[in-house]
Amino acid sequence: MGMTIAEKIIARAAKKTSVRAGDIHTVELDRLMSNDGTSHLTVAKYNNLKNPRIADPGKLVWIVDHNVPSDSPKTAASQKVMRDFAREHGIDFYEGAGVCHQIMLEKYVCPGELIFGADSHTCAYGALGAFGTGVGNTDYLYAMVTGHSWVLVPETIRFNLTGKLPEGVTARDLILTIIGMIGANGANYKAMEFVGDGMKDLTISDRIAICNLCVEAGAKTALMEVDEVTLAYLKEHGREPKACFKSDDDAVFAAQYDIDLSTIVPIVAKPHFVDNVVPAKECTDVKIDEAFLGSCNNGRIEDLRLGASVIRGRHVAPGVRFLVVPASASVYRQALEEGILETFMEAGAIIMNPNCSVCWGSCQGVIGEGEVLISTGTRNFKGRAGHKDSFVYLGSAATVTASAVKGFIATADML
Amino acid sequence: MERFTGKVWLLGNDIDTDIIMPTEYLAFKTIDEMKPYAFSPLREDLAAKIKPGDIIVAGSNFGCGSSREQAPEVVKALGVKCIIAKSYARIFFRNAINNGLLLIENDELADDVKEGDTITVTVNEKIEYNGKEYPIVSLPDNLVEIIEAGGLVKAMRRRNGLD
């Protein structure tokens, strides 16, 4: 019987010829990513072990991205623990260079790899054909010390994409539509696999946005096939695939959906759940206080280009704060080079250094009581971006930017 | 003349406004919320220990640094009866007067007094401690007017025919 991409990657990591959904296997990890959300806790637990050692420090990547620059002595202390540990053990370490997943995708992730990240959005790595999944710091610690972990092989839900996204509609709108369709727990414990003719017109940036958000449907991971677009991206970043997998024709799927991309419209997810989606046009009566363009979901050069094309020659609405936060230092540099940041500056935006920023709801762009945010971040949970009694809407880079200009939720065609 | 006795908290030179009221807590809505953090970079427990009627004695340049008026307001809100320092930074001085917080300049007391001791102040006249008297220089007339009005807010209310 055939295997899915998820099964093939786990089989490779478990050194088995074949695995089945539902099996539990011991696997060797290719890479272990951790950020300042939890690394200090991992270090504390590590230091409690008897004669601890790291199986392979070369596989570890530690990234300070959640609170950069630090906003409190407590945060600074946690980051110092992480920094000192990384330095002592020769761990690849980044601070202020961008959001962890973006850095991983730019510099590390290879097709066929199995990667644990101590962050739920690690599923983004499926954009490059790698099995990335989020784990807690205890799982992380075990993998870090032994080099191994156990995984339950997930069932796969397959999404067959056909056609092409209409003008002004983005991959973000697509994945929000899908999450709305299957629900916030629609893919619990499962892998979401995206295939079909429609893939060829989706850039790596689009694919990252899609895979990244799959955890909001409960998915363990998200996966895509390696194609010309993937290979070109890898080449550009100086890497080679480890293994390129496709699901076999006779692989078993938990469910299959056909999605015609041409039917997708601009979508927003309303407070306080990611699956609470409606067409953005139904929310134009919602006044906003802040707009956020950034995050591992939509802070790439393609997103900034899109936002800049919307705002060029226009200005942020009075009384509205528009934060633009490139997802990585290389995105920042590229956007600076292309004059995109200048366009946002001219329009009155606030441009911060690459980091998680508003998506994580601390250290910058925090929203207050009763305030409304429209965001390209990953989550709109209650209190996620600041005050417990505030409201977060999620939308595409185009919708967020158009809303910043209008002062209420708007789509780019309304300008 | 008003006369009062109070327990002394002794601080050093250059007690700056970031010590008196750290920036981290400056955007709190009320002075009451800021109170517990007064002096925290220097002595974390001091705000909790200060009781109404206590007196702060300090060295030179008290209140140097920022113009944040939260600093004298918090000191007043803690119930500090007056501050006796060798000298004050000028913005702090004005802010204190405008809030009706009594500031006394004296060159010697800070070198003589021990923390926890009590001193007696006769306003505009003298400080008594350990059998010794320390003279107080009186304030310029225009400041006395503000203090007598009960602070600048009250003076302005009177000007606007409200009180």
Add this chain to the structure above:
Amino acid sequence: MGQTIVEKIISRNTGKNVRPGDIVTADVSRVMLDDIMMPFIVSKFREMGFQKVWDPEKVVIICDHLVPASQVDDVRAYKISNDFAREQNIPNLHTSDGICHQLMTEAGYVKPGDVVFGTDSHTTTYGCVGAFSTGIGYTEMAAILGTGQLWMRVPATIRVRITGKLPENVMSKDVILRIIGDLTAAGATYKALEFCGDTVENMSVSSRMTMSNMAIEAGAKCALFAPDEKTAAYCGIELTEEVRSLAADPDAVYDSVLEYRAEDLVPVMACPSQVDSIRPVSELIGTKIDQVFLGSCTNGRLEDLQAAAAVLKGKKVAPFVKLIVTPASRKIWQEAAKDGILGILSDAGAIITHPGCGLCCGRTGGILTDGETVIATNNRNFLGRMGTSKVKIFLASPVSAAKCAAAGEIVL
């Protein structure tokens, strides 16, 4: 008998021939209100019973300390600023354009001879264009908003004359730090500083701004430079006889005079935790550092970023060290972007934030923890200013700061 600059400004303003020690009521030319004080200013304004500000055109409201918001209550200050500006028809509102003091001079709100008050101690900055300016509390600001006036005591003046050519790598920051070290933190309390001599005449307005900005750290009420061609060009005005004559009279009387030979000056730092604890950088070499902060109203201008970029071009910030760059204003950010300066700093690994007060005011932007050391180009190294009381803050010039960033330790 002749007059100093500050005596001339106050005399012109009040129509009286003033002397140090006189108590006068001045007509206010402009006021600066910053975000963190706005809630208090507005509440005092109402409590005092005022309905209308005396002259909305003369009021400038600037959000900078709390931009971007790092705590949920911060946005309250934005709302109060926006609402008060709308209610009072105040046209000059900046919500994310940079640091108040930079904007006051850069956007042309302050001119030579003006009398300006701001709810921030570094309001002394505007002396760089020959204006009298000083920091006040929110209660007095509320009273000015209602009346347009404020009482003040005419300060005596300390004259600081600096002559000669500054050695390479000595910036105006080193000059003012040295002066503060000599005067001490309370040495100019209640007094005006007046800077003169060919060294300062040859300085840009930006460099002068660094010096007038930091005068408060010696306790000064204000710090003045005589307006000249550079001032006029910077302010976009003509250098009329009226403006030129704000310069001190040859027979003006000074409280004291300090003399410096520029050639004798060296790069210095203010050591933890007093601004007047000044030591030559040469005595601090080898001190390990964790972070460098380039920014603030003291040293976040284009020439400061250029100086740092010149040091860092083609280099990288040392491993495990952070360089945080916070330009002083939106305009400076834009100029630095066009100039390629931001590109150079970014290539070196700098973390470039949006213009604002940033780390200087210690709310966000790179807060540190116990045992960490930061080299910062701002104006204060007080205990706990940038994190815990066990953080060591050294204040330095942009050149010194950039060199330390590349080396990971204090270097000359």
